[in-house]
Each structure stands twice: as C-alpha cells, then as structure tokens.
Amino acid sequence: MWTVMIGVLLLVLLVSIGARAYNMILGSDTGLLGPEPVEHDAGTLIPAPGYALVEDDSGKLSVEIPSEWDDLITGRESAEGEKGSDWSSVTGENANPSISAVNDRQSWRTGSRGHRGTYIMASKELAQRHTDDELVALGPNDYSASCEAGAPEDFNRPPYSGKRLDWKNCGGSSDHTALTLAAAPEDRECVVLLQVGEYGQADEESRQHILDTFDVDCEGIS
Numbered sequence: 001m002w003t004v005m006i007g008v009l010l011l012v013l014l015v016s017i018g019a020r021a022y023n024m025i026l027g028s029d030t031g032l033l034g035p036e037p038v039e040h041d042a043g044t045l046i047p048a049p050g051y052a053l054v055e056d057d058s059g060k061l062s063v064e065i066p067s068e069w070d071d072l073i074t075g076r077e078s079a080e081g082e083k084g085s086d087w088s089s090v091t092g093e094n095a096n097p098s099i100s101a102v103n104d105r106q107s108w109r110t111g112s113r114g115h116r117g118t119y120i121m122a123s124k125e126l127a128q129r130h131t132d133d134e135l136v137a138l139g140p141n142d143y144s145a146s147c148e149a150g151a152p153e154d155f156n157r158p159p160y161s162g163k164r165l166d167w168k169n170c171g172g173s174s175d176h177t178a179l180t181l182a183a184a185p186e187d188r189e190c191v192v193l194l195q196v197g198e199y200g201q202a203d204e205e206s207r208q209h210i211l212d213t214f215d216v217d218c219e220g221i222s
Contacts, residue, residue, distance in 0.1 A: 051209060056097035060221050061122050061192075064213040065101040066206050069117055071108075073100040081119035081140035082178065082197035084109045090126070090139040097122055097221055111171065113199050116206075120194045122216040127184055127191035132162040135182035141195055143167040143178050157212065159185045160192065164211075177202045181211065190218035 047053045051064040056074045073079045079098035080086045086098070102108040102117025119140060126135060135141065136152060143149070147167035155164040162183030170176035181194040192214060196207050 048209065051213075054099055054101050056099050058097045058221070060217045060219075061097040061099060061120060062213075062215050063099060063101070063118070063120055063210055065118060065210060066116075066203075069101045069103050071102045071105045071117075073105070074098075079119065079121065080109070081195055082108060082115075082117070083111050085140040086119075087121050087123070087126075087139050087193065091123065097216075107199075108197070111176075111197075111199070116198045116200065116203070118194065118196045118210055120192065120214060122190050122192050122218070122221055124190045124218065124222055126193070127188050130191075132182040132184065132191070135191060135193055136163040136165045136180050139193075141165075141180035141182070141193060143170060143180070146171050147176075147178060155181060155183050155211070157183075161186075162191070173199070175200055179207055185216075185218065190216060190221060192216050 047064045050067055052067045052070070053062060053064050054072060054074065055062040056079070075098075079100045081100070098119070098121040100108075100117065100119045102115065104115060107113075107115035108117045130138065133152065137144065137149065147170035150166040150168070153164045153166075155162045160183040162181065165180045167178040167180070168174070170178060176199045178198070179196045182191060183194070184191040194210070194214060196210060
C-alpha cells in the first residue's frame with residue numbers, strides 16, 4: 001500500500017514539473033502566454049515598443065507617445081497646442097499640468113506639412129466650468145476655423161469617460177487632420193484635454209495608443 005501511495009505522489013510531482021516546464025517553454029518561445037509585465041524601479045510599466053513614456057514637470061500627467069515625437073515641452077508655462085495655442089486664454093492663467101510632444105516644434109507651430117504631435121492638459125477648474133461636450137471643441141480644441149468637424153463620439157476608457165471629435169480637411173488639405181478629446185475620471189475631480197494634430201496620412205495606431213495611455217493624478221493640480 002505504501003509503495004502505491006509513494007508511486008502516486010511521485011507521478012503527481014513529475015506531471016506538475018513537466019507542466020511548468022512546458023508553460024515556460026511555450027511562453028518564452030512562442031509568446032502565446034504573453035510576456036510578464038516589466039516594471040521600472042518606480043513601479044511604472046515600461047512603454048510599448050516604439051513608444052516613450054512622457055510626464056509633465058509635476059509628474060501628475062503622463063502619456064506614451066511615438067518615440068520619434070521627441071521634441072518635448074513639459075512645463076506648466078510653456079506647453080502648447082498645434083499652431084502655438086494653449087489653454088491660458090480659456091482659464092485666464094497658465095494651464096497646468098501640460099505636455100506637448102511633437103516631431104518638430106517649428107513645423108508644429110506653423111502647421112506646415114509633415115508635422116505630427118499631441119498637446120495634453122489637465123485642469124480642475126475647467127472640469128467644473130464646462131461639460132465635455134463644450135471642452136472637446138473649446139480653446140485649443142476648436143479647429144472650426146480651418147477644419148471640418150465630424151460628429152462627437154462617446155469616449156469610454158475606465159476610469160475616464162468623455163467626448164472625442166475628429167476633424168478633417170484642415171486648411172483645405174485632405175491629409176491635414178486632428179483629433180480632440182475631453183475626458184474625466186468618474187468623480188470629475190479634473191478633466192484631461194487632448195489634441196493630436198497630423199499633416200500626412202493619419203496614424204490611427206499612434207492616435208489610439210495615446211488615447212489608451214494618458215493618465216492624470218488630479219490631486220494637487222489647479
């Protein structure tokens with residue numbers, strides 16, 4: 001009887017070891033199980049391949065942007081949207097926190113061919129003063145003077161929800177497009193205002209990655 005029990009235990013142990021070894025091989029060789037998340041020392045996830053993690057100077061606002069958008073403006077007094085506009089005209093003071101990440105700052109400011117980039121800002125004040133329907137096409141997010149607006153669409157990426165608006169034919173050019181967003185966490189303690197401007201074929205993958213990775217810590221911002 002003891003011989004049988006010992007044999008059964010050994011069999012279970014061998015099966016367990018074999019299963020773990022198989023899973024290790026499957027995960028590392030084929031990628032079917034997916035890689036384990038790799039973390040920085042600070043605990044944040046390493047950006048996806050081809051992207052870079054950018055934070056504003058306060059560390060309250062972050063996003064993953066295409067690595068080639070390496071001309072960065074991250075100060076509360078200097079970040080700006082496409083063609084040099086920012087949210088200070090709406091808030092009456094310097095907007096913060098904020099990030100601009102572009103492929104070329106001069107091209108971004110002048111709206112010339114080939115520019116690509118994003119401008120992101122977060123505000124408590126604007127979350128209380130305006131709805132997402134207003135903010136998606138207000139201030140720097142208002143492209144109505146030069147672009148054709150699509151229909152606003154609901155945006156939902158927990159814990160954020162809001163409105164998204166796509167603009168096309170900016171300046172009469174079919175390859176000059178923009179995307180604007182106003183989204184807030186569930187308690188609406190603050191709101192994130194975002195734009196992506198591109199001159200050239202729209203990079204939908206990069207746009208979506210920005211929408212999937214922006215994040216804000218509302219505590220401590222104005």
